[in-house]
Amino acid sequence: MNQRTIIVKKDIQADQKADAAVLREQLGRRGTLVVNLLSSPGAGKTTLLEATAQEFAGRRSMAVLVGDLETDRDAQRLAPLVPVAQLTTGGACHLELPLVQRGLQALGDPAVDFLFIENIGNLVCPASHDLAEHLRVVLISTTEGDDKPGKYPKMFRTSQVMVITKLDLLPHVPFSVDAVTEDARRIHPELDVFTNCALKGEGVSDWCDYLEQQHQQLLARYHATAGNH
Amino acid sequence: MHERSLVQRLLHQVQQIVAEDGGGRVTEIRVQVGDLSGVEPLLFQAAFEEMVSDLFSSECQLALDIVPVMAVCDDCGQQFEIVDFQFQCPACPTGAVQVIQGDEVKLISINVSSDNPVEGVAS
Numbered sequence: 001m002n003q004r005t006i007i008v009k010k011d012i013q014a015d016q017k018a019d020a021a022v023l024r025e026q027l028g029r030r031g032t033l034v035v036n037l038l039s040s041p042g043a044g045k046t047t048l049l050e051a052t053a054q055e056f057a058g059r060r061s062m063a064v065l066v067g068d069l070e071t072d073r074d075a076q077r078l079a080p081l082v083p084v085a086q087l088t089t090g091g092a093c094h095l096e097l098p099l100v101q102r103g104l105q106a107l108g109d110p111a112v113d114f115l116f117i118e119n120i121g122n123l124v125c126p127a128s129h130d131l132a133e134h135l136r137v138v139l140i141s142t143t144e145g146d147d148k149p150g151k152y153p154k155m156f157r158t159s160q161v162m163v164i165t166k167l168d169l170l171p172h173v174p175f176s177v178d179a180v181t182e183d184a185r186r187i188h189p190e191l192d193v194f195t196n197c198a199l200k201g202e203g204v205s206d207w208c209d210y211l212e213q214q215h216q217q218l219l220a221r222y223h224a225t226a227g228n229h
Numbered sequence: 230m231h232e233r234s235l236v237q238r239l240l241h242q243v244q245q246i247v248a249e250d251g252g253g254r255v256t257e258i259r260v261q262v263g264d265l266s267g268v269e270p271l272l273f274q275a276a277f278e279e280m281v282s283d284l285f286s287s288e289c290q291l292a293l294d295i296v297p298v299m300a301v302c303d304d305c306g307q308q309f310e311i312v313d314f315q316f317q318c319p320a321c322p323t324g325a326v327q328v329i330q331g332d333e334v335k336l337i338s339i340n341v342s343s344d345n346p347v348e349g350v351a352s
């Protein structure tokens with residue numbers, strides 16, 4: 001009987017990460033900033049996207065890929081405002097790159113300024129999947145409790161931005177913006193933090209200014225011009 | 230549970246690597262799981278036990294090594310272990326650090342046995 005050991009030493013997601021890097025580069029060259037939005041269920045991703053679409057209306061082009069377990073309710077909310085494709089995972093708890101590629105095809109590969117990916121409501125699994133985003137944004141609502149960052153370190157470590165939503169509920173819930181920010185910045189000191197109440201339109205323009213800034217930096221990086229590919 | 234999709238990916242990779250290496254019976258798969266990999270070792274182990282017989286014998290073992298998160302400081306270059314997910318250099322009060330270990334799931338090695346060299350070629 002022969003015994004042997006094959007040494008591999010390879011990240012089991014290496015191929016997926018390489019594919020994501022290629023797509024990120026392609027979309028970046030075309031002038032599209034890809035934004036991956038992650039949160040627990042009900043943190044307000046769709047509401048923020050609605051407000052963002054209204055703020056950008058007539059100025060900036062955007063499209064949305066909506067990940068959903070089963071229903072297409074979120075996609076229906078956004079469809080009157082912007083091009084939307086629904087990505088159904090068939091029960092899986094996170095999106096993977098092939099779904100994003102299919103969604104882009106369904107939209108006809110649009111040369112938009114912003115491509116938002118509304119991920120499945122889950123703070124664990126989506127953190128481990130690169131969807132070719134340039135910007136990973138984690139949303140946390142004031143109704144969730146301010147101990148989330150410590151419980152989900154990977155999510156807060158791999159995101160560049162934290163958006164605290166439903167700020168209007170602050171007087172009614174035991175939530176401290178300072179505490180959650182401090183907690184999150186222990187995990188990720190360079191984390192950019194925004195607060196808003198998208199439902200009332202508060203804080204949305206700061207968030208959109210930031211996105212435009214990030215978009216300008218992307219264009220500068222690739223020496224591209226908006227809408228030109 | 231994304232552990233299931235990771236285990237599935239792992240098993241397919243092992244199958245391919247072993248086939249390219251001449252085939253044989255896979256007896257042990259060694260995997261390194263980092264504390265910042267987003268993988269829960271117990272769930273990973275359970276998914277493995279459930280799925281291993283799809284491609285290999287249920288005798289095939291999973292050897293799971295948990296590795297701590299290591300980082301390097303951008304400012305002073307010191308390497309250190311991240312404890313309790315505090316991403317801060319012990320020497321520098323501010324400044325960014327880069328994770329150099331512990332944020333991934335790695336296939337380390339595969340033990341294969343073959344009764345004789347011509348037999349047991351994986352398809």
Ligand SMILES: [Zn+2]
Pocket residue numbers: 302303304305306307318319320321324
């Ligand atoms: Zn240092």
